[in-house]
Amino acid sequence: MKRKLALLLAGMMVVGTLAGCGSKGEEAAAPAAEPAEQAEVVDAEAADDGTAAAEAAEERKASGNYPKVVIAYMNFAGTPKGIERISQKMSEITEEKIGVDVELQIMDAASYAQNMNLMLASGEQVDLFNTVSVGFMPCVNKGYLMDLEEDDLLQTYGQDIIAAFKPLELNANRVNGTLYGIPVKKDDAAGQFGISIPASLLDEIGYDYASMYKSEDDEIIYTDLDEIEGILSQLHEAHPEKTTFYMDVSSVVTQCLLIDMVGGDPFGVLNDPINSLEVTDLFTGDQYMDLCRRMYKWNQMGFFSKDALTETLATTVQVKAGSLCAYKTATKPGIRQQESNLCGEPVIIFQCGPDFKKSNTYNTMPWAINQNCEDPVAAMQVLNLLYSDPDLATIFCWGEEGKEWVETGDGHITFPEGVDAQNSEYFNNVNWELCNQFIAKIWEGEKLDIWEKMQKFNDEAQASKAMGFTWDNSDVSAEYTALANVYAEYQAQLELGFVDPDVVVPEMEERLKAAGLDDYIAAKQAALDAWAEANGIE
Amino acid sequence: MAKKVYKEQMSPAKKKSLMKRSIPIYIMALPGLIYLFINNYMPMPGIVLAFKNYKAKDGIYGSAWAGFKNFKYLFSTQDAFVITRNTICYNLVFIVVNLIFAVGVAIILSELTSKAKKLYQSVILLPYLLSAVIVSYLVFAFLSPENGFVNNTILRGRDPISWYQEKKYWPFILVFVNLWKGIGYNCIIYLSTIIGFDRGLYEAAAIDGATKWQQITKITLPLLRPTVIMLTLMAVGRIFYSDFGLFYQVPQNSGALLSVTNTIDTYVYRGLLELGDITMSAAAGVYQSLVGFVLVLAANLAVKKIDPESALF
16 A cells, blocks of 8 residues: 555656646746847837837837736735726826836735745736835846846837936946846935934923924924933933833844945945945944944933833834834934824924935835836836826826825825725825835825925935945855844844943954854955946046 | 554455445545645755756746755854754754653543543644744733733742843743644644544453553553654654744744744745845755655664554655
């Protein structure tokens, strides 16, 4: 009996092997034919940009055969109910303008990267997608992304995209000279070490914040950590039952220090990013030590919850629940409104660091075209429209008029009667990811000149010298894994002040060195130097 | 033993009729076999991924070979020792502790005659049905440094313990949680085996004046031996796999505890979460499977030496 069973299983294995081979082989062969045809069309008409795009659209409309472009992005609430209706609404515009249908695929942040990796690897149809969470460089390394300038694709069909950005912003999405992504129009800089505190609490301790604004128009109070420390100890005294201060561990280094984590990890950073391209160790740098010492002091003063190490609740949710007084946030125009909305009451925003643009600002979450895309011309034209057509952008960001939003009469839009954030069928709150929110309508509560302010903020912020640098660390990925494991052991304890940095940082440093920190930094420096030379940066 | 002798003495004709009678049983097993085929055998060609430098453009079979590069990251770091030690040692302790308690509880349950027996059985099975995330919060309710049960009752007035920062307690916590969660399920098979034993043996023993304890040690345990060996063998085969939920969720992913909670599975997960490299995860999968396979063969061989009747194959 056993032998028969073994034979049966062995047989199954063989069949399994064959089945696996067969299906994969077919898949690999199929898409290869398409791009060649496309290339011819593009070549023939590349001479005149505007007309080529129009002609492609006319041709599709005349044939009555609308290709379907699948657009994927992530939100934090899962697939919205109204996804099909919104896809149709968007298709109405894209059909009329360029003769293409669109279909949305919206996935929850928790599963987006995994799903996208599967879809991209398996050849399922997804044409345009945002690389957030999946990671721009991993996508490039795995060969998922299409060269956007192949046969002048962008130049021919994406004129409005080119117009929407400065060359530098687009060029940040080049890897070894090849353009793989289109950045999102959003806040490109971030105010470092912002602190948000509900106004009601400040009133309670009698803190006069109103006189601290530099001008009437300001929404941020610029101050320093000593001042904040004073406020926090008063809050701690007034509300011993509440947690005085908390910050999300994953963003302490990225949002509190004037450093640039070039290449996307904290192992070797620019400690003086505005002036120098020297990659140095973050953890022995003064900025990091000062931060950890400050947090250690705050923890000793009782500002943190004892549960902070395992806290997973968002800071704003804790404020809303009445269990937290103050938290860290990255600032930008509109931040006071945004945080007030999230906290459910007006907050006051302080900022202790400068506004700063990191090297990865433009390539953290660019939009890209799947290399498997069957009709890159249609995909590029849809993308172009998303960056240039206000009606389409508004539907993409906010949903359908009358169902998800109505005009308020003063230039804003808001929820219709009976609709709110909970029961709306398309309220994603991820407009920072959706191509060009600058041209979409403005939600009530936001100032009408928000995007002019944002542009000014983006233009005026100090920028990293390594702006646009990307790095493929696959040659030192073993070192990276080891380093990440060591850091994970210490990160929360150090950055939330649970251990004395003067004792623990040297201990961590020793283990990081043993895990290959020096080699890793050297590899990063070499890549940065090569990049700087290729781009003519001193 | 008796069964085997009987089988060897069967005539070919008898054997054939036995085959015929088994057909319905095979049909009953068919859905399971199909599932096994789809889930466990069809993906097997994917093993080549572990040796490839995967590019989506070129496909799985078209990508360039990478040799053993993908395995390098598993072994090239100092973590390799820690994660291997944690995985194997925890599992060894789990196997021993779970076995002792599961058999013990099964015997106790089988000896119970009260009507509440079914209730007890359900109650101890319940934790097994909870997801690791819920279990992690049950544990957190006990161990939270600020509001936890332990710090506020047992340790009230004394120095509170920062549970999620202190490594030394976690080997015990994890073994306990694993036992609490798994015991209901583990004892089911033993219990059902015990219930199947011939009651006549116990009655005869009772007439001969055997005490309850003697009945357990002289009848139940020896009869239970083949089941114990088979289940232990299967557990040994999975010694290189760890319960991801237990080691990732229950310690609340606290970095300070990594050196006692990091296992091969959590290490790979953490590495991949950031690197997103499927070839490396394939390599880790191949490594785990190979070692697990060898361990099953070795354990079976050992059993064959000691007690040929109980060996799996």
